[in-house]
Amino acid sequence: MISRASSRAARPLTPDAIRSGLKTERFGRTLHLYDRVESTNTTALEWAEDGAPEGTLVLAESQTKGRGRMGRQWISPPKLNLYLSIILRPDGDPRHIGLWSLTAAVAVAQTIEQATGLPARLKWPNDIRVHAKKVSGLLLESALHKDRLKHLVLGIGLNVNLTRDALPDNLRNSVTSLREELGRELDRIELLQRLLEQLELQYQSFRTKPPQKVLETYTALSETLGQTVTVQAPDREWSGKVIGWTPEGALILQKTDRQNVVVRSDDVIHVRQNNAACD
Amino acid sequence: MNLKELKELIELIQKSEIAELEVEKSGVRVRIKKESISAPIATAPVGAPPVSSVPIAAPALQIPPRAPSAPTGWSTLKSPVVGTFYRSPAPDADPYVELGSVVKKGQILCVIEAMKLMNEIESEWDGKIVEILVENAQPVEYGEPLFRIEPLAST
Numbered sequence: 001m002i003s004r005a006s007s008r009a010a011r012p013l014t015p016d017a018i019r020s021g022l023k024t025e026r027f028g029r030t031l032h033l034y035d036r037v038e039s040t041n042t043t044a045l046e047w048a049e050d051g052a053p054e055g056t057l058v059l060a061e062s063q064t065k066g067r068g069r070m071g072r073q074w075i076s077p078p079k080l081n082l083y084l085s086i087i088l089r090p091d092g093d094p095r096h097i098g099l100w101s102l103t104a105a106v107a108v109a110q111t112i113e114q115a116t117g118l119p120a121r122l123k124w125p126n127d128i129r130v131h132a133k134k135v136s137g138l139l140l141e142s143a144l145h146k147d148r149l150k151h152l153v154l155g156i157g158l159n160v161n162l163t164r165d166a167l168p169d170n171l172r173n174s175v176t177s178l179r180e181e182l183g184r185e186l187d188r189i190e191l192l193q194r195l196l197e198q199l200e201l202q203y204q205s206f207r208t209k210p211p212q213k214v215l216e217t218y219t220a221l222s223e224t225l226g227q228t229v230t231v232q233a234p235d236r237e238w239s240g241k242v243i244g245w246t247p248e249g250a251l252i253l254q255k256t257d258r259q260n261v262v263v264r265s266d267d268v269i270h271v272r273q274n275n276a277a278c279d
Numbered sequence: 280m281n282l283k284e285l286k287e288l289i290e291l292i293q294k295s296e297i298a299e300l301e302v303e304k305s306g307v308r309v310r311i312k313k314e315s316i317s318a319p320i321a322t323a324p325v326g327a328p329p330v331s332s333v334p335i336a337a338p339a340l341q342i343p344p345r346a347p348s349a350p351t352g353w354s355t356l357k358s359p360v361v362g363t364f365y366r367s368p369a370p371d372a373d374p375y376v377e378l379g380s381v382v383k384k385g386q387i388l389c390v391i392e393a394m395k396l397m398n399e400i401e402s403e404w405d406g407k408i409v410e411i412l413v414e415n416a417q418p419v420e421y422g423e424p425l426f427r428i429e430p431l432a433s434t
Contacts, residue, residue, distance in 0.1 A: 069395055070369055070370055094398070095359075095360055095421060101393075101394040101396045125394040138395060139395060140396040140397065142396060143401060144399065145385065145403065146359065146403055147359045150401075233363075233416065234415075248361070250394065264362050264392070
């Protein structure tokens, strides 16, 4: 469990404090810390183009254009949460890289559980939720030239000490923070260190273990498997039950007409027993 | 698509200045290409392959513009991954490229998304975009042609 001393909880992010006690080989060893950026992913993509080594960490105290899928906004107030991106250069076939998107979410969920005892669960593909509210989101961006992956940036937003009143009204029922769920503040630096260690560990698993093994861990933390869901795409909508994943991590939906479809990128909305959408 | 509809399509492009027509309907894709638009000949120089069985959620109709030169010199950029094809970084943003855009090798042409991983696909050549083969927000398979690019001699 992470210490609760309030002086530690409030301390700012500094490179020295982050490196002190960090038990990783590569993740976070090269570190670029900013007071404010548009988006850590955008800055990390620039560093990646410049040849930054694998494991390079881009971290910011706040983001002015924190973003999620389809250009959606990620609320990024200063000094409360963690906004980070890690540069990766996985070799091999880019066709299987989608599985890493799920594996990275496993690392975030395990870090939260180990650090706080809170039950962190995964909504496909990589939302991390506590008590059915989103606490962390991932956005991965890669550059591909011919059949080669030049680099990949893993972006993570984790709501640590954000308070409910800092959220817009329309998000208060679907978004939360570790502080709101725990009832106390957390030290972001200790949490970041454990997160980097867990990510490095899961990255090794992803690169060395067969997809089935990697997906077993994901499945154990999933709250989407077996659910009745609605899948929304720009030009279509399906309803049905989630019956599993493909080896690449795509969702297999059994539609109400019993036909199966593979979903790779659309919005998945969990539907409660009473059919009220819960996110 | 039945034979009658196919004949109508062939007649349509014979009478028009359209060099090439690709139609998808009920999961069947047909491409009809005229050999030459400058010297049309009486016997129909058309071929109707390829017919694919890839299920397409929404039928799409594409009418490429007149071919500026012999398509034999064009390069085809194929999808290196499976996912959803997007022409712009966000729904309200401008497309990365349009028909006729002159692009550099390494320039981003589109994004293919799978499992919230946005893969930015770079051009393999300096050249001009002469065909965009996939509609925005449609699924693409590995190896599926995305763009045709008329290479330009590098200076």
